[in-house]
Amino acid sequence: MEYPSVLIEEAVKQISRLPGIGKKTALRLALHLLKQDELDTEQLSEALLKLRKDTKYCATCHIISHTTECECRTARTDQSTICVVEDTPDVIAIRNTGQYFGMFHVLGGVISPLDGIGPEDVKIDSLLHRVKESKGEIKEIILAISPTMEGDTTAFYITKKLKEFPVKVTSIARGIPIGGELEYTDEVTLGRSIISRREYTQG
Amino acid sequence: MEYPSVLIEEAVKQISRLPGIGKKTALRLALHLLKQDELDTEQLSEALLKLRKDTKYCATCHIISHTTECECRTARTDQSTICVVEDTPDVIAIRNTGQYFGMFHVLGGVISPLDGIGPEDVKIDSLLHRVKESKGEIKEIILAISPTMEGDTTAFYITKKLKEFPVKVTSIARGIPIGGELEYTDEVTLGRSIISRREYTQG
Numbered sequence: 001m002e003y004p005s006v007l008i009e010e011a012v013k014q015i016s017r018l019p020g021i022g023k024k025t026a027l028r029l030a031l032h033l034l035k036q037d038e039l040d041t042e043q044l045s046e047a048l049l050k051l052r053k054d055t056k057y058c059a060t061c062h063i064i065s066h067t068t069e070c071e072c073r074t075a076r077t078d079q080s081t082i083c084v085v086e087d088t089p090d091v092i093a094i095r096n097t098g099q100y101f102g103m104f105h106v107l108g109g110v111i112s113p114l115d116g117i118g119p120e121d122v123k124i125d126s127l128l129h130r131v132k133e134s135k136g137e138i139k140e141i142i143l144a145i146s147p148t149m150e151g152d153t154t155a156f157y158i159t160k161k162l163k164e165f166p167v168k169v170t171s172i173a174r175g176i177p178i179g180g181e182l183e184y185t186d187e188v189t190l191g192r193s194i195i196s197r198r199e200y201t202q203g
Numbered sequence: 204m205e206y207p208s209v210l211i212e213e214a215v216k217q218i219s220r221l222p223g224i225g226k227k228t229a230l231r232l233a234l235h236l237l238k239q240d241e242l243d244t245e246q247l248s249e250a251l252l253k254l255r256k257d258t259k260y261c262a263t264c265h266i267i268s269h270t271t272e273c274e275c276r277t278a279r280t281d282q283s284t285i286c287v288v289e290d291t292p293d294v295i296a297i298r299n300t301g302q303y304f305g306m307f308h309v310l311g312g313v314i315s316p317l318d319g320i321g322p323e324d325v326k327i328d329s330l331l332h333r334v335k336e337s338k339g340e341i342k343e344i345i346l347a348i349s350p351t352m353e354g355d356t357t358a359f360y361i362t363k364k365l366k367e368f369p370v371k372v373t374s375i376a377r378g379i380p381i382g383g384e385l386e387y388t389d390e391v392t393l394g395r396s397i398i399s400r401r402e403y404t405q406g
Contacts, residue, residue, distance in 0.1 A: 002298055004291060005269040007254045014250040017243065018232050029221050031291055033255055034267070040220065041255035045248040047217040051210045052236055052244035064237070066208040088207060088234055095205055 003027075060130065062106040062123050064088050078102040080139040084127060084158065086110055086146060094144060102142075105130065110145065110154040119157055127158065131165045140168045147174055206230075263333065265309040265326050267291050281305040283342040287330060287361065289313055289349060297347060305345075308333065313348060313357040322360055330361065334368045343371045350377055 001023060003009040008030055015026035033041045057063070058070030061082075071077055081102030085091055091104050107122040131138050141162060145151040159169050175193035176185050185193075204226060206212040211233055218229035236244045260266070261273030264285075274280055284305030288294055294307050310325040334341050344365060348354040362372050378396035379388050388396075 001295065004267045004274075004294060005258060007250075007258050007269045008267060011250045011254040014247040017247070019235050020228070020231075025223070027292065027295070028223075030251075030254055032222050033251060034258055038255055041251055044217040044220070045252045047210075047214045048233075048236060048244055049248045051214040051233060052241055055208060055210050055237055064207045064211060066210045071207075089230060091207060092204065092230070095207075 060126075061104050062108060062126070063091055063104055072103040076101070079134075079137055081142060082127070082130065082138060082140075083142045083144050085144050086151070086154075090144060100142075102140075107145075107154070110148075110150040111157060112150040112153075122154070124154075124158060124161065128161055128165075131162065131167055136166060138167055140170060143169065143171045145171075263329075264307050265311060265329070266294055266307055275306040279304070282337075282340055284345060285330070285333065285341060285343075286345045286347050288347050289354070293347060303345075305343075310348075310357070313351075313353040314360060315353040315356075325357070327357075327361060327364065331364055331368075334365065334370055339369060341370055343373060345373050345375060347375045 003012065008027070011030040011033075012023055012026040015021060015029055016023050021029075033044075054066060056065050056067065058065050058072060061070060061072040063070055063072065065071075078101045081100075082105050083094060083100060083102055084105045084107060085094065086107055086109065088106060091106060094100050094104075105123070105127050107124065107127075109117055109122045111117060111119055111122060127141075131141070141158075143155045143158060145155050155171065162169050173196065174189065175196060176182065176189065182190070206215065211230070214233040214236075215226055215229040218224060218232055219226050224232075236247075257269060259268050259270065261268050261275060264273060264275040266273055266275070268274075281304045284303075285308050286297060286303060286305060287308045287310060288297065289310055289312065291309060294309060297303050297307075308326070308330050310327065310330075312320055312325045314320060314322055314325060330344075334344070344361075346358045346361060348358050358374065365372050376399065377392065378399060379385065379392065385393070
């Protein structure tokens with residue numbers, strides 16, 4: 001495609017490097033910016049730069065943070081539970097449920113031998129270190145990892161490694177989504193939901 | 204939604220102001236940038252800023268340009284034809300066909316009384332001025348405006364205004380798209396394609 005200006009060409013090239021954005025969308029976004037106030041583009045540009053340059057990761061739980069003082073150290077966080085997730089969006093999703101008040105541990109990926117990602121490439125050692133250093137204060141590790149082949153491998157590996165510590169290892173429930181129809185649920189999920197059935201509790 | 208860092212929150216806020224990008228996509232893009240090299244974000248950020256700050260518009264044809272010397276003045280552009288379009292993407296689309304070698308005129312919008320956009324808000328006067336100043340050098344005005352209600356109104360207005368000049372005013376052909384099936388073409392298009400039928404030419 002030929003662009004009317006090298007400035008547009010460069011902007012389209014850079015924008016279309018983002019995942020899921022093609023050249024046509026990139027052009028649409030570039031032309032949109034041209035029609036908006038100059039301040040809008042300045043704010044966008046600055047927000048991206050600041051995000052990339054100033055973002056820090058908590059040395060303990062590896063959550064993205066703008067300070068090294070992460071929420072995992074604050075008093076309002078329950079210090080007896082760690083929820084282990086693959087990446088930051090999972091932290092956001094779980095926090096937004098309003099059902100979990102403990103700490104997190106971001107692995108930064110899952111074990112995937114086919115992609116050459118071994119246990120040492122994700123933050124598992126650091127998790128074991130946290131559990132060890134807590135001297136029994138951490139009572140439960142909740143594994144909230146996607147139920148894919150790689151996710152299950154990772155969960156299995158972590159469970160095995162945690163056996164030597166006096167912690168309970170749990171997994172978030174797999175089953176039929178709320179509002180989901182039985183009839184359209186895949187067999188594996190339905191099968192697991194029968195195996196993991198729960199007794200009705202009063203209250 | 205609660206974000207783990209104010210930097211992410213600000214980035215998501217700014218990215219999601221772009222058209223067609225919601226908060227979830229914005230978060231995905233922000234996290235993508237965090238995983239890439241810092242240079243990538245710098246290049247993106249700079250390209251956007253430069254685009255917004257350095258983009259100029261040709262004073263004659265109003266095409267986006269990085270200089271004030273636009274292609275409409277170059278020798279390789281046919282100086283006898285002007286193709287009138289609504290906006291820059293139309294220029295790119297028509298140039299990419301490789302079928303047009305004349306000048307362009309970007310209106311920057313179409314007449315739309317309902318949105319309060321009158322003939323004076325789009326670059327029609329400037330088009331008339333170009334035709335007048337050319338002293339007969341411009342022979343044909345091709346209207347390549349979308350066949351919407353507003354587009355047709357604009358085309359009609361321009362045609363009326365151009366009556367006093369010795370130029371031929373044409374419109375790009377409306378009809379069944381190449382590869383389109385007759386049976387699935389809407390009645391209006393099909394009707395117009397019969398009215399605008401052409402004799403087969405040899406060669």
